[in-house]
Amino acid sequence: MRWLGRVTAEQQATWLQVLKVLVAIAVSWFASLLLVGAELPIFAAIAALLVVAPSVNQSLGKGIERSVGTLGGVVLAWLASLVLPPGPLMVLAVTMLAVVVARGLRLAPMAANQLPISAMILLALGAGSGPLFGFERIVETLIGAVCALLINLAVVPPVQHEPAERVMRELAHAIADAYDRVGGALAAGAEREDLLPEARALRERIQATRAAMDDLEDSTRLNPRARLLRDRLERDERLLLTLTVLANRVIGMSRTIADREEAFADPALTRDPTVRRIASESRRIAHEVRALVDQHALDDGRTTSMPRLDGPMLTEPIAVPTPDPVHWVLIGALLEDVRQARESLEAGSEGV
Numbered sequence: 001m002r003w004l005g006r007v008t009a010e011q012q013a014t015w016l017q018v019l020k021v022l023v024a025i026a027v028s029w030f031a032s033l034l035l036v037g038a039e040l041p042i043f044a045a046i047a048a049l050l051v052v053a054p055s056v057n058q059s060l061g062k063g064i065e066r067s068v069g070t071l072g073g074v075v076l077a078w079l080a081s082l083v084l085p086p087g088p089l090m091v092l093a094v095t096m097l098a099v100v101v102a103r104g105l106r107l108a109p110m111a112a113n114q115l116p117i118s119a120m121i122l123l124a125l126g127a128g129s130g131p132l133f134g135f136e137r138i139v140e141t142l143i144g145a146v147c148a149l150l151i152n153l154a155v156v157p158p159v160q161h162e163p164a165e166r167v168m169r170e171l172a173h174a175i176a177d178a179y180d181r182v183g184g185a186l187a188a189g190a191e192r193e194d195l196l197p198e199a200r201a202l203r204e205r206i207q208a209t210r211a212a213m214d215d216l217e218d219s220t221r222l223n224p225r226a227r228l229l230r231d232r233l234e235r236d237e238r239l240l241l242t243l244t245v246l247a248n249r250v251i252g253m254s255r256t257i258a259d260r261e262e263a264f265a266d267p268a269l270t271r272d273p274t275v276r277r278i279a280s281e282s283r284r285i286a287h288e289v290r291a292l293v294d295q296h297a298l299d300d301g302r303t304t305s306m307p308r309l310d311g312p313m314l315t316e317p318i319a320v321p322t323p324d325p326v327h328w329v330l331i332g333a334l335l336e337d338v339r340q341a342r343e344s345l346e347a348g349s350e351g352v
Contacts, residue, residue, distance in 0.1 A: 047144025063145035069111035073118025172293035183282035199254035
């Protein structure tokens with residue numbers, strides 16, 4: 001059922017994260033009962049529910065946004081209760097005004113949503129009880145945010161390394177497959193129709209990997225475990241840079257082949273020694289890319305599908321004694337992409 005897919009998600013929070021949310025709600029609830037004396041510390045529970053995030057940095061940011069939104073909503077509701085007659089229309093008017101105020105102040109999303117919600121709940125619960133009522137709700141929110149932040153910091157702060165490693169490895173193997181396809185396309189009779197679209201799809205993978213790396217970096221901020229992963233994160237960034245260059249080069253080679261499809265109808269081109277050498281080097285680059293990501297995993301102490309590969313690279317510079325008199329531009333473009341890919345692999349191997 002399609003509608004079910006709109007309300008469910010494949011990736012769910014871990015049970016540890018769920019447990020942290022439950023503990024944060026319970027701790028903030030009882031802390032508010034003791035410190036504020038509220039019968040129903042709803043604001044504390046909501047703050048704890050929203051502030052516990054996959055990273056400490058996100059928890060801090062959400063706590064600040066939540067507190068700012070609550071403070072603004074409480075102040076707005078309190079001022080409205082002083083000048084407007086109580087009733088359902090007042091609650092509606094203040095809620096709508098809060099939305100406009102949040103937009104005018106250009107608040108962050110959570111603060112912008114929290115401002116009208118706080119104003120509406122406060123008016124419904126009794127803002128007319130006086131300024132002390134609003135002040136207690138602010139204190140409740142701060143208690144909930146602080147409890148959530150401390151629990152998220154104390155109970156195994158999560159580092160989003162596994163998702164980043166997974167998408168990085170998938171990107172590397174997709175790039176290697178693209179070089180294999182280029183090598184096959186340069187051979188006589190090989191399929192070239194889907195070569196360029198499949199190569200261009202690497203850009204989406206690069207964006208996904210970049211997003212995963214950003215999530216990883218965010219999860220290390222304010223995280224006491226981050227200092228143990230600093231060198232590892234730097235290697236990940238260097239590897240992503242290398243893979244990005246390699247992806248751009250294979251996209252360029254695929255575009256060159258696709259744009260000159262008619263040239264490959266000439267059997268002499270596919271039999272050209274330089275073209276054959278480029279095809280061979282493309283397959284070797286594919287092997288080196290897979291070896292590079294496996295070496296990266298081994299250096300990080302993870303298991304891989306390949307043993308450590310030491311020694312010289314399989315790829316070698318291509319010497320062209322006599323340029324092709326007809327297709328020298330096409331061959332030259334492919335040679336330049338291979339050269340840059342090889343240099344990137346050399347730099348990546350040294351960096352990893």
